[in-house]
Amino acid sequence: MKLELWRNATLLLQLGGKNILIDPMLGAKGSLGKLPMTDSELLNPLVDLPFSEEELKDKLSKIDAVAVTHLHPDHWDEKAIEFLDKNIPVICPEIIAEKIAESGFKNIISIKDSIIWENINISITEGQHGTGEIGEKMGKVNGFVFKTEDQTLYVVGDSIWYEGIAAEIDKHLPQHIVVAGGAATFAVGDPIIMTSEDIIKLCEYAPNASILVTHLEAVSHCKENREYIQKKINENDLENRCLVLQDGMEYSL
Template structure:
């Protein structure tokens, strides 16, 4: 028996055992969300930012968001075609594409938003070459790991925690949203993940733009709380790919799941990301496109190739 099959059998058995050991929920009051604060260096005098914002798709779950003077990098992954990432338990995955930009081509970054710590979301290049003083907003577990490898400004959030960011007169609130990387016991073998809601502007009751980033989640009941807490999402970035570990365990949304999440969150526009870049991604973008068409949601979806940019305008509320 090869090591791959032995590992697969071990993971299957572990998952079966853990799935029977997941504790049942108890009716306790949820913890009060933590509120953190981050003050960024005020921009130098110069041309003020324009009214519109942009999302540039770099590849996999990596995007650049520019809006109201903020420049945000998500899930930095800059490996090239043919290079491998390590996903734990001896499992690797080969990159099938190149990023639209190299790490050295990035503009000055205000903060990194990281859904979880996996090599295909924070690769070895980012670990080695990103400025160790750059603020990183992520899960509590990922924040601690990043501290251990030298990053000095990490901000760990649990679900519904938030961080208020200031840069001169600009304001941004990032709230951690639910995410689950695997079903039942399988999630215990994977790092915790978070989605994120980004509210831009000083008026949180009527943000100038509300963006939701799903993170590497599957569909589960906790996601239904997102539109209750954060209605009127202007733009959703959906992590798709139908990632399957050992070819068996689905740990990210496939095309059908992506449509289900759109129907839950009901964004005005949605952009699919995190697809077709690694050999563990088993649900191609065409799956999502077909499901979108069948659901009659074509007008709500924007498809970006690597390097493409989507421009958005302030919301009218």
């Protein structure tokens, strides 16, 4: 099993001989524009992908499936819709399957609970994308658990730390957990994804798992950067099993 972070939440998962692209945001730097409900004038995404468009198209030609947790544009953008083969399997929660089909994709594998695809067991997990009114505005989000005979990877998706994440860990017993860090916050309300404090709590709850942190330094409403999160990891003596991924970085699990 290998993971390669492209940018933000976009990950290439190599598992069971298959290449699964998770939450593709493939547009150029600035292509999403300003984020709503923020005070920032910065254009998103804040950085380009760590390779050229020619290299991107080559990488996409080797993809066996795409997995989409939810449809916010930093996880599923217009360039992803444009560049991806419309016949490629798209694995997603049932709730967003129809919307993806409207973009022309013909091979949608919608999941209510779990499926087996190419000898990989794929389960849908629950998430909480913020609290209060902001959490309601952000809508329903999900994550995935990918499981083979000897490896289990839990991609939490865009969620804060709450009892639902603990329940998913108890249910699936993952060896590896990918979390969205950065403490993304709008002009009002609390963070909508994990803060460094949340990440520490998760590490404490799952002491036998490796934790991989993504969603950093790519969208303007994130308040914590890689340096800050790494400092908190080090302060809690978690650097041996909690890793802040860099764009373009490949990690063997």
